[in-house]
Amino acid sequence: MNSRLFACALAFSAAVSSYAQTHVMTVDTKKPGAIVQNTMYGLFFEDINYAADGGLYAEKVKNRSFEFPQSFMGWQTFGKVELKNDGPFERCPHYVMLSDPGHRDRRTGLVNEGYFGIGVIQGEEYRFSVWAKAPKGTAGLNIQLIDPSTMKERQEFASAKLKITSAEWKKYEVVIKSPVTNAKARLRIYLDGKNSVCLEHVSLFPVNTFKNRENGMRRDLAQALADENPGVLRFPGGCIVEGVDLETRYQWKNTIGPVENRPLNQNRWEYTFAHRYFPDYYQSYGLGFFEYFQLSEDIGAEPLPVLNVGMACQFQNPDETAHVAMDALDPYIQDCLDLIEFANGDTTTVWGRKRAEMGHPAPFNLKMIAVGNEQWGEMYFKRLEPFVKAIRAKYPKIKIVGTSGPDSEGKMFEAGWKAMKEQKADLVDEHFYRPEAWFLSHGLRYESYDRKGPKVFAGEYACHGRGKKWNHYETSLYEAAFMTDFERNADVVHITAYAPLFAHVEGWQWRPDLIWYDNVRMFKTVSYYVQQMYASNKGTNVLKLTMGGKPVAGQEGQDGLFASAVADKANGSVIVKVVNTSKTPQDVSLNLAGMNARPDVETITLSSTEMDADNTLDNPERIVPQSGTLRCEQGKKTTIVNDRLQPMTFRIYKVFKSGK
Structure with missing residues (x-):
């Protein structure tokens, strides 16, 4: 055999053997671990990309009160x-x-x-x-x-x-x-x-708004939020909480009461991107804090409001003088205390009465509040401290969310976590918009986190394709792979949210985004379906899943596989999520140790051969999850599920206990 022929034979043999190698994943079904929080998979709303006026908020008229600086704009x-x-x-x-x-x-x-x-x-x-x-x-x-x-x-x-x-x-x-x-x-x-x-x-x-509310939401967009089964809704942003300057920061008290008397606010995204500039981007505040709380209730999500910490956007205002002086923070602190009263106070309180006058006498049952968005450094740390002290004193049961800044690692990130631990924040908001390689190489991100410190709120994240910063299947698959680490570490990770949420196809400034729309149509991206698959199958408790004694997280020798498992005590099922990020099929054997199961295994599969493709307005179901079934095998005190997972595929296996 000549050398070229011999090389081809070796390559073929290697390919066949790689296909034939079975990846045995063992799931210990007898020892349920950490509780998976109801808030684990949530939504982050920010008024960017015409997400509120022109999007979720169903008002059709622009500049309805002639309050734009150019009074007849629109x-x-x-x-x-x-x-x-x-x-x-x-x-x-x-x-x-x-x-x-x-x-x-x-x-x-x-x-x-x-x-x-x-x-x-x-x-x-x-x-x-x-x-x-x-x-x-x-x-x-x-x-x-x-x-x-x-x-x-x-x-x-x-x-x-x-x-x-x-x-x-x-x-x-x-x-x-x-x-x-x-x-x-x-x-x-x-x-x-x-x-x-x-x-x-x-x-x-x-007339036909979501839940038929008169000052309501666009029905199809709000229904898409409900259909994701979110555990939390974070609002109203994002950078709009800060504003480009303090004058344009989001002020929640301006957004309640009669809608006709809510003042206009200049949206900080109007002038942020000169290459995608929209001079008519203002906030009518028609979608205000009452409506956000109501929407949270309508879609079954915990409300998580974010309030200003006395700082404008640090990226645009690096100098101390641009922010509120330490001795002038009291009104900002009072805004936080008043908001908690607005959400939870009875009708005899000042702000609880205002909520009741708007049509909701019962409390909204607020449990968490975030103070500051993506701030960092000593300017933030010293301002946050009096907020924490005041909230703890008056509302000790309210959980406080701080932030680790805009980085996913490094000195600034480490300083943020150190400060949040010192101030005893309940959760720390992490933001990471990173390329493909980062998502594939950080499959064990949370294993090393301090189990006794604050919990993680992965409050803004998305995989941004290097050179391809738009929605496409490949990056969505890598998000699915990375999310197995959220699930494995549910004792540390309590809330997560992809960002941004909404984008108008003619008014976007930032992408990728979860849901896109024009004035009469919408479509859910592949990233949306990834989030939905996790949120609808989050289970109640983590189960230990290993391959060769190691977590399955794209490690060396794991052939691009990522996996996690949970038990759902509500229906007696074991749910296993497996993502194949390689370009070849992978044989997988799930060994569910200690489980006698029904013969049929339910599957939900997300797969595509078009890595740069996504859904569109004209083809909204181009790539969507598909349901199916497999047969499992019964071993000695175990259930075995054998499968061949196609390249670049995310599959969920739902195995139910036997009724015998």
Whole structure:
């Protein structure tokens, strides 16, 4: 045999033997370990990528109260339209007066462009509302949904008349049903007749919001959150908690009470990225802290609010003078204490009464609060200390979440953990956006953590492909592999959350993201399904899983395999998660020691041969989990599951105890 032929034979032999090698993973089913927290797999919401206004918050009208610095941004005006600033709402004083244009063939009115258009769906109803008054006691409006680019005879495709019947400010409503689906519609308001009319807080909401709440969430996006089975919802951010400066920080007290009187806030993401700049990115605060708490309750997640620690964004404000002086922190500390009272206080308290007035007399049962977002260094550590002291004194049962800063390791990270231990924080918020190699090489990250210190909140993480920072299957698979370490170390890791959560396809500034949408459609990414597979199969207790006596974490000789196991005491099952990150099939044998099982094993499999692919608006189910079954074998005091796991595949095995 010549040398070339011999080399080929050796390569073939090696390939065959690698396929034939069975990876035996032993699961000790008789010794349930650490409790898997209900909060283990959660959601992190930040108003980036038009996640709130233009996204989850179902309002269709942009700049509905004319409070943008450019008062008519989002609006076209025609005829005789005057802007005034002595309206009925103290913190939103602007409104418009529409008057007779002075000629029978002229028109006066407004057109709102919405957020990248106004999306309406065939057969759905939309509630138009407005605060209005007619100086002469009566006036008329013609409310239209229009398609300005249509080739049909008429631009409007749905309309309604509205009579204004008072010279005093009142709220008026009319419901319009759309006969078509249109992602790029506009809202047009004509003055109907010669009598002037004043308009404030012009709003258009789908009637069919999530849980049918009037100031509610876009149903499909909120349902996607609920469908992930999250254990926690962290809100409202992120960097918007800090603001580019303290003036633009998120202030929760501005976001409660009547929605018409919530002041505008400039979103810090408006001007952060010059290469993806959106000059109309403001926060209406329509989605405020009451709505966040309510949403948490609606989707079955623990609320985790994040409040400002007296610091603006450190990346943009490295100097001490940009932050609140130590002797001026009291109002910020009081905000934290008042928020806890707002969430949990009874109706005899000041802030508990405000919650009740908004329609929720029962407490929201807040258990945790985070102080500061991604801050670091002595500037943060010294400011956090008086917050911890005040919260502990008044609310000793509330868990406090601190942060280790923006790094996943290194001196800054170590200093953050040291300070959080010294201040006795309950959890430490870790953030890590890292490339593929990092996720594959950190499969044993949490094994070395201090078991007696604060618990881990992996509050923002995602695999960012090197040179490919967008959603694609390969990076999602590596996230699945890394998450086996969360599960193995559930005694240390209590909360995790992928980030960011939402992105509008026409308004994104940061990617990858978990859920994408336009004005009428949405799709869940592969990363979403990875999160859902874990959250829906988290079990109740960790089970020890080893291969050759070692954890299965992509270690040398493990052929790119990652694995973890849990027991679910609620249904008597053992759940094993295995990820094959190699480019070849791997034979796997699961030895469930001490378990007599039913013959059928349920499987959930996520797999693709297209590493750069993901789901899209046009193909939302291109890559989704598939259900199946396997047969198991009964050994002596054991159950054995044999399988061949295809390349680049994530599979969950659910084995149920025998009924005998």
